[in-house]
Amino acid sequence: MNLAYKYNETNTISLNFEDIYVGSLILVNYNHQLNNIAIEKNINLINLNDEIKLEKTSINNLLELVKVSKIQNKLAFVSGFRNYKEQREIYTNSLKGKGFEFTSKYVAFPNHSEHQTGLAIDIGEKRKFIDFIRPFLPYDGIFEKFRKNASLYGFIERYKKNKTHITNIAAEPWHYRYVGFPHSHIIYEKDLCLEEYIELIKNYKFNINPFVLKYKCFEIEISYLKYDSNNLEINTNNIPTTVSGNNIDGFIITQWRNCNGNL
Numbered sequence: 001m002n003l004a005y006k007y008n009e010t011n012t013i014s015l016n017f018e019d020i021y022v023g024s025l026i027l028v029n030y031n032h033q034l035n036n037i038a039i040e041k042n043i044n045l046i047n048l049n050d051e052i053k054l055e056k057t058s059i060n061n062l063l064e065l066v067k068v069s070k071i072q073n074k075l076a077f078v079s080g081f082r083n084y085k086e087q088r089e090i091y092t093n094s095l096k097g098k099g100f101e102f103t104s105k106y107v108a109f110p111n112h113s114e115h116q117t118g119l120a121i122d123i124g125e126k127r128k129f130i131d132f133i134r135p136f137l138p139y140d141g142i143f144e145k146f147r148k149n150a151s152l153y154g155f156i157e158r159y160k161k162n163k164t165h166i167t168n169i170a171a172e173p174w175h176y177r178y179v180g181f182p183h184s185h186i187i188y189e190k191d192l193c194l195e196e197y198i199e200l201i202k203n204y205k206f207n208i209n210p211f212v213l214k215y216k217c218f219e220i221e222i223s224y225l226k227y228d229s230n231n232l233e234i235n236t237n238n239i240p241t242t243v244s245g246n247n248i249d250g251f252i253i254t255q256w257r258n259c260n261g262n263l
């Protein structure tokens with residue numbers, strides 16, 4: 001998976017319809033399933049440990065996040081990337097063991113699970129017994145710092161209690177999703193869920209009225225570009241630019257300027 005396209009040396013980025021379905025901001029939920037293109041485009045998975053794989057950029061950020069939060073010995077990685085077959089098995093087993101009511105709240109239907117993107121990780125406090133579907137990750141104590149830092153390393157708590165009416169998933173304090181910085185930071189500060197963020201950014205059109213985030217010595221512009229059935233070529237004016245599909249109908253473009261307006 002091309003999580004992000006960064007073009008420092010060229011002025012243009014070419015985008016086609018396949019790019020809608022890949023990138024760190026793809027929305028995978030009950031309405032929007034993971035597209036076959038994303039599955040075929042070889043997610044760049046690497047091992048987090050003997051059992052768990054994650055997409056490479058998210059692993060690098062996760063390990064850094066754990067390190068700065070000083071919780072290496074206190075947490076357990078419970079579940080990361082799952083392929084279709086594994087997700088189907090978890091779904092079926094949950095249905096059999098716990099019934100539909102429970103399953104519909106906590107386990108996504110195959111191809112509607114963020115775990116299939118390689119960008120989601122379930123994290124629990126290290127304990128003798130860890131519930132695979134619902135590991136326990138506290139909000140207080142040493143984990144408070146981890147939760148605060150997460151947004152600086154590109155991660156969001158994906159299924160919050162106050163957003164269940166939008167996400168259709170019960171509160172899952174243990175499920176973290178990599179969306180990349182600065183998106184994670186904005187989502188955290190504005191208390192949004194990913195569904196709301198994707199909608200919000202649609203109001204900020206590329207080259208017209210970008211959303212501007214001032215962060216340290218940067219002015220970061222975030223904008224939306226709808227896919228219009230032709231291959232698109234965007235001019236970046238030599239500004240460091242990353243692009244992600246939204247898995248619906250277009251792209252989210254992020255451009256990094258320094259505070260003088262250039263880079």
Ligand SMILES: [Zn+2]
Nearest residue numbers: 120121122175
């Ligand atoms: Zn999860």
